Amino acid sequence: MARTPADLVRADPDPPFEITFDGRTVTALPGQSVAAALWAAGILAWRTTRHGGRPRGAFCGIGQCYDCLATVNGEPNRRACLVPARPGDAITTQEGHGRAGLAV
Amino acid sequence: MSNSSSDVIVVGAGVVGAACAYYAARAGLAVTVVDRGPVAGGTTGAGEGNLLVSDKEPGPELELALLSTRLWSDLADELPARIEYEAKGGLVVASDASGLAALRKLAAAQAGAGVTAEEVPADRLRDLEPHLAPGLGGGFRYPQDAQVQPALAAAHLLRASGARVRTGEEVTAVLTGANGRVRGVRTAAGELRAPFVVNAAGTWGGEVARLAGGHLPVLPRRGFVLVTEPLPRVVRHKVYAADYVADVASGSAALQTSAVVEGTPAGPVLIGASRERVGFDRALSAEVLRRLAAQATALFPVLAGVRVLRTYAGFRPYLPDHLPAIGPDPRVPGLLHACGHEGAGIGLAPATGLAVARQMTGGQPPLDLGPFSPGRFAPAD
Numbered sequence: 001m002a003r004t005p006a007d008l009v010r011a012d013p014d015p016p017f018e019i020t021f022d023g024r025t026v027t028a029l030p031g032q033s034v035a036a037a038l039w040a041a042g043i044l045a046w047r048t049t050r051h052g053g054r055p056r057g058a059f060c061g062i063g064q065c066y067d068c069l070a071t072v073n074g075e076p077n078r079r080a081c082l083v084p085a086r087p088g089d090a091i092t093t094q095e096g097h098g099r100a101g102l103a104v
Numbered sequence: 105m106s107n108s109s110s111d112v113i114v115v116g117a118g119v120v121g122a123a124c125a126y127y128a129a130r131a132g133l134a135v136t137v138v139d140r141g142p143v144a145g146g147t148t149g150a151g152e153g154n155l156l157v158s159d160k161e162p163g164p165e166l167e168l169a170l171l172s173t174r175l176w177s178d179l180a181d182e183l184p185a186r187i188e189y190e191a192k193g194g195l196v197v198a199s200d201a202s203g204l205a206a207l208r209k210l211a212a213a214q215a216g217a218g219v220t221a222e223e224v225p226a227d228r229l230r231d232l233e234p235h236l237a238p239g240l241g242g243g244f245r246y247p248q249d250a251q252v253q254p255a256l257a258a259a260h261l262l263r264a265s266g267a268r269v270r271t272g273e274e275v276t277a278v279l280t281g282a283n284g285r286v287r288g289v290r291t292a293a294g295e296l297r298a299p300f301v302v303n304a305a306g307t308w309g310g311e312v313a314r315l316a317g318g319h320l321p322v323l324p325r326r327g328f329v330l331v332t333e334p335l336p337r338v339v340r341h342k343v344y345a346a347d348y349v350a351d352v353a354s355g356s357a358a359l360q361t362s363a364v365v366e367g368t369p370a371g372p373v374l375i376g377a378s379r380e381r382v383g384f385d386r387a388l389s390a391e392v393l394r395r396l397a398a399q400a401t402a403l404f405p406v407l408a409g410v411r412v413l414r415t416y417a418g419f420r421p422y423l424p425d426h427l428p429a430i431g432p433d434p435r436v437p438g439l440l441h442a443c444g445h446e447g448a449g450i451g452l453a454p455a456t457g458l459a460v461a462r463q464m465t466g467g468q469p470p471l472d473l474g475p476f477s478p479g480r481f482a483p484a485d
Contacts, residue, residue: 050334050371077333077411096334097371102406103336104234 017087021046028085035061035068035080038091046070046080050096071098109297110134110268112464113289115275115312116304117141118148119254119450120442122262123457124302131465135267136296138289140274143262144255147306147449150418151254152329152364152376154342155451158194158246159349161210162217164475165427165448168455170218171471173248175454180252183264187257188369194249195224195232195341196349197403198241203346207244210349221246235338235406249342251366254450261453270296278316278439286316286438300464302440307421309429309443313478318433321481322444324419326385328378328392330400333411334371338404342366345403348377355426357381359392363399365407373407375400377447379420386417422446427476430456431463434479440464441478 006013006029014030021043028037035058038046045055047069059067063082072078073090076098080091112128114121117139125135139145155176160166180189198204204226211221224232226242262269270291277290278301288297303320305312313320348362359380367373378392393415401408423429423444433439442460445452458470 097336099333099335099338099410102235102338104338104340 019085019087019089019091021091022093026091032085033081034070034072034078034083034085034089034091037085038080045093046091047094048096053096069098070094108295110136111298112136112300112302113138113296113298114267114302114304115139115289116146116306116309116443117143117258117262117269117271118146118304118306119144119258119261119453120148120306120445120456121302121304122258122265123453124304124442124460125267125457126261126265127454127457127461128464129265129267131461131467133461133464135265136270136298137262137265137267138270138273138275138291138296140272142271143269144258146308147418147421148258149255150327150329150416151447151450152366152374153188153252153254153257153450154364154448155250155252156194156246156342156448157214157219157248158196158221158244159344160214160448162213164472165452166214166217166219167471168428168452168476169448170248171458172452172455173250175458176250176252176451179261179454183257183260186253187260188253189250189257190252190369191247191250192366193341194246195229195243195343196246196346197229197236197243197343198346200241204242207346211244219246220248233340233343235404236343237403237405243346245341251342251368252450253368253370257450275312275315278312278436280317280436284437286436300438300440302442302460304442306443306449307419309421309441313433313439313441316433316436316439318436318439318441318478319481319483320423320429320441320444320478322421322423322429323381324384325379325422325446326382326417327376327420327447328389328396328415328417330375330393330396330412331414331416332373332375332407333413335367335373335410336371337367338406339365339367339373343403344377345399354379355424361392361395361399363396363403365400365404372413373410375407375412379447384419388415388417420447421449423481425480428452428456429478429481430459430476431473431478434482
């Protein structure tokens with residue numbers, strides 16, 4: 001049987017809550033980062049590169065590599081591995097720089 | 105050392121050195137470029153890549169800029185697209201009616217010198233730049249203004265020159281013969297021989313002049329640039345506040361900042377421009393960065409919601425009269441200077457290089473070089 005980090009430390013977290021990823025409901029635990037919640041739901045990619053549109057998700061997981069950038073509640077370029085998930089957060093796939101709306 | 109002889113040694117692998125090498129090679133000279141650092145590692149790499157005619161009053165520097173503008177356009181056809189040459193035009197913005205009146209006066213004077221400028225009334229500014237703040241006084245559009253990525257432009261110009269390039273090799277002496285004439289330079293690696301030495305050492309041009317027994321009072325003026333996160337095209341032109349023109353011409357030592365905002369093909373928006381005389385102090389100044397950010401967001405409120413990823417600083421090489429030194433040293437035959445372009449060196453590089461090449465080959469100068477003569481700083485003795 002698969003053991004999770006929470007099992008290993010015998011965590012007794014508060015009740016889970018819901019966030020969304022591209023409109024789909026994802027369950028998150030208090031204290032989880034956005035990246036951890038997405039991974040736990042089997043979601044590995046939440047950004048596409050600026051050139052070539054290749055998929056990107058968490059790589060280093062500790063805030064250094066900036067690969068895991070996501071749009072969180074409409075704000076692009078948030079490091080999903082560092083941003084704590086909060087009830088109701090709307091995570092959306094970031095297309096490239098995530099600022100297409102500013103183009104003139 | 106084998107193969108250490110050439111027709112000209114250019115000291116400095118920045119954009120001015122690259123331009124000198126390029127035009128000298130095209131005139132048939134064998135060129136060696138030597139730099140203590142990497143290509144574009146000093147003055148050039150710290151620049152923004154402005155190719156501006158708009159910020160210059162009629163006079164010798166504007167003549168040099170107009171010639172350079174034409175030469176950059178030719179170079180852009182020949183060099184790879186990676187130099188990011190963009191003939192995007194400049195937009196100078198006045199905050200109020202009196203500022204606009206001053207711009208109108210400047211544009212009228214520049215028109216006589218061959219500068220094209222179109223007045224943009226206040227209510228049309230946002231047709232050109234949709235993200236500009238409301239309530240500005242109007243502006244002038246300068247279609248001749250352009251932009252390059254300075255380090256890439258220098259590197260590709262240098263490569264296109266075919267010159268031998270020796271980086272990481274500091275010039276420690278300028279060698280002269282018994283008749284006082286230049287015969288080469290000494291570096292840590294040995295002697296390089298040539299009948300001409302070109303001082304294209306940017307902000308450090310005074311030191312190279314001194315090594316040769318010449319005199320050139322080049323001094324550093326520090327400037328910071330902010331680099332935002334990558335963005336789509338949010339700023340179309342090179343947009344700057346009217347105060348920039350006054351700051352460029354100022355001789356004051358005090359900190360001056362005036363917003364210069366431009367997008368880049370790579371995505372980031374660059375925000376300049378500050379000027380202050382603090383010697384070669386590279387310390388980060390939060391106050392300068394704060395002022396640059398505040399002025400840029402006053403022009404483009406959209407930038408307030410955008411992250412600045414990094415900043416860079418460098419030293420603009422200025423001479424007391426704000427004109428570069430281009431041409432033969434009055435005391436050291438065979439030594440030519442091509443430095444002291446302050447914040448305009450990227451733009452002024454091609455005309456400088458062409459002029460220097462013509463002087464070495466006895467050709468017709470491409471413009472009146474009298475005002476740029478290094479002899480104007482010769483100590484009276």
